[in-house]
Amino acid sequence: MDFLYDCKNFAEIYKDDITKKFTELFSEFEDCDKVSQKQNVYELNRLIDEMNKEEFRSVFNNEMFDKINKMIEEKKMDLKNAILLLKQVGYCNELNESQICGFYFTLLSKSFEKMIFEEEEKKEEKDEKLLVDLCECNLLLGSIFSSKLISICVPCLLKVASDKEENEEAQKEVEMALLALNNIGFCKVEQELFLDKITEIIKYLQEHRNLTRLAYQSVWQFLINQLRNNRSWEYVVANELHFAREAIKELEELSKCVDWKRQKDEEGVNETKEEIILKRWLKTLLIYFRYCQLRNEEFVKLIGNIAQILRTAKNNFGEICDRCLECFDNSVRNKSVEIEHFLESGAIDVIFEMIVQSNIDLRQNICCLSFIKKLCKRLKEKKASESYEAKRKEVKRKLFEKLEEYGYEDWTIGFNYCFVEEDEDCYFLIENLNDYFVYY
Template identity: 50%
Template sequence: MFTQEKTETGVTERLNELFYKLEHCDEDEQKQKIEEMNEMINEMDGKEFRSVFTTELFNRIDKMIEVKKLPLEIAILLLKRVGFFKVLKGIWINRFNESSLEEKFKEIIYDENEKKDEDKDEIIFVDICECYFMLDNQFSSDMYPLCVSCLLNVASSKEKKEEAQKKVVIALLALNCIEENDFFGRELYLKEITEIIKYHQEHRNLARLGYQSVWHFMIKRFLNDKSLEGVIENELHFGREAKRELKELMKCVNWKKKEEERGKGRGEETILMRWLKTLNMYICFFKLKNEELDVLINSIIQVFRMAKDNHGEICNWCIFSLRNAAENRNVEIEDLLKGGAADAVLEEIQRQTLNNIIVYKCLQFFAIASNRLKEEECDEMKEAKRKAAKRKALEKMEEEGCEDTITSFHKKFYYLNRKYHYYLSSRISDYFVNV
């Protein structure tokens, strides 16, 4: 078996068994077995996924392709589903980029790119580019000019049919695997990405996951190209679009069901989580305008209030985003207080079912907000505004019993610091606002 676990779950055992049978089947049987395997992948959790999809397995696929026991086109049916699941669930594994299959895919990309247009196999070229980006974790920089335009061409399809949209989503998810620190010029993507977003805003042709993915790609590119801020905010109206998408997704999630009752599908919940991660990146790095900040913070607070009883991971990302908003020097603390961010964090920290990481982020929010409200202002009008905000924050915290709540966590400060490797002040006064 290819799993490294001593004991296997039923899913991993059945999947491994089917994989072993692949090289002894004809092509029709191989397609059938891969279809069964793809269904099983949907039932996996992260641990099961990592135990099956090892370097050894990817090497075995490479060998089967090499000796013509598994056609490349059929192997891709499995590998695209593996990549899709890995990206959608945010599972980090580096087994593929340690395998010989990665080298084979890079060679195919190089070879196809060298061919004249009439000799290229466009379908294989697109499939290999998608698999390479979704399965790999460390891309060669020379892959970007070879693959990005190819994937954008697929993503630019304006068809609304379900099958066409599946191809668009895969292409956009593959592009999203390029990290924010991986730099390539805007000439490779900006025109196409802008057109994809604008066309959707007018015609609503993209699936929800596709629209989230195209925006996430754009926000990540901003981190290496600050000149994109005007396009993202003024031309493409990110704040307005994010608010609308979150509002629609909130209607689709079953907020009353607990984790154990929801199963593993949860498509809208997954997309909402991805939007929160995109928003968090935006809040961390953009110079937010007051009206846009109000829109985004209010949207996050609405999601938080829906999620706090049964959706811990969503709640965690909401609190994390509010904490990061407090840390962004372009955000006025009084705007956060006015918008209800402090109220939301207060509600959370006073709950009985808190986990340690959420406690940590709540305490960080108060420490950051308190510290910024204590900063000196040179401008007399700004100083008066800051003092008014401090007084309001103090009254609110006293009214809600926040000091008693924070004090109750004091003995945990050292433990939380050690567990999460971030600095958390041990001085109680750093979490309170004094006028």
């Protein structure tokens, strides 16, 4: 036991020491030549990889970025070495969802944006590699982008993403370009800048499977984000590119790589890359379920796939569990999603399983009951069509049978008591819940 205690203490001391090591090593830059600087960057990048979110945010703030900008201007840091460092910072920022705030307002952001515009305007001797690197840095680190910057960066990075070479270096470049594009988020991108090229890239990847899982998730994230701005081409997403089918395939493969038995309180265990990418897919699906209106036979299978992940994750993987619940919440808000989809897929079963289990936390209880409340509200919506009314009553009957199967009366009475005692703000979730089901 003493040995284990000492190991734990050593791990904590080492973690606390990472930011100090980084700061000390970074301060040596001014006294190094270009070659030594590059070696320093490799060591700094290794330390960045080991940082947790708190350590990462404490180091990479506006002050640090402005310091880097000043060192570049004063020739104390070589631009290529600075880019090598910043691409790693951007990569970790995006992968770990560290969410660096305010980069857009830094001097470094303005300097890089100015370099991008100047490089793009060159008629001859344009440095394509520098342009790509600068675009990636700005997109990976930023959260606000001008329309002019987007109009340059998107075609530039799509060109990199179209590289069909299968060597490791080329794949890494494609991954970085797609990860940067993915970070544009909901900023509007004109359709002519990306749709044909992104469709071509996805179709090629579906046929050849020659890209990393992270890159494949990123290209879909970029495309699905843009659905929020323009749904005119969602037919391409649903029926030509078969997004739901591809998401099912990726979620199934990633689920096989996750150690679902790992204890949630186990210390010293970092997320695997597969866990991170799985969470990113669920983030993509949040947008898809909220904004995409087209449905096909693949959709119910996708709902069922998420239900299975939720069932597996509910005890030990809180963040994955939360995202699955958010997916269901967005789905039930979307009027194009039929209530029977939740019945057929098993989603309602796993929601009820969670509610009746004793170790579920309050936040997840709220999400489950909020889902049921929204579902019930939709079942109260009447229409003049006789066929719709008959279908609505049949779905309500099936749902009521599910409630009885899971001890509906017992847990509603229990949660009325618990919520009043623990958090009165949650009481609205179950107020008059019985009224939605008794008369069908």
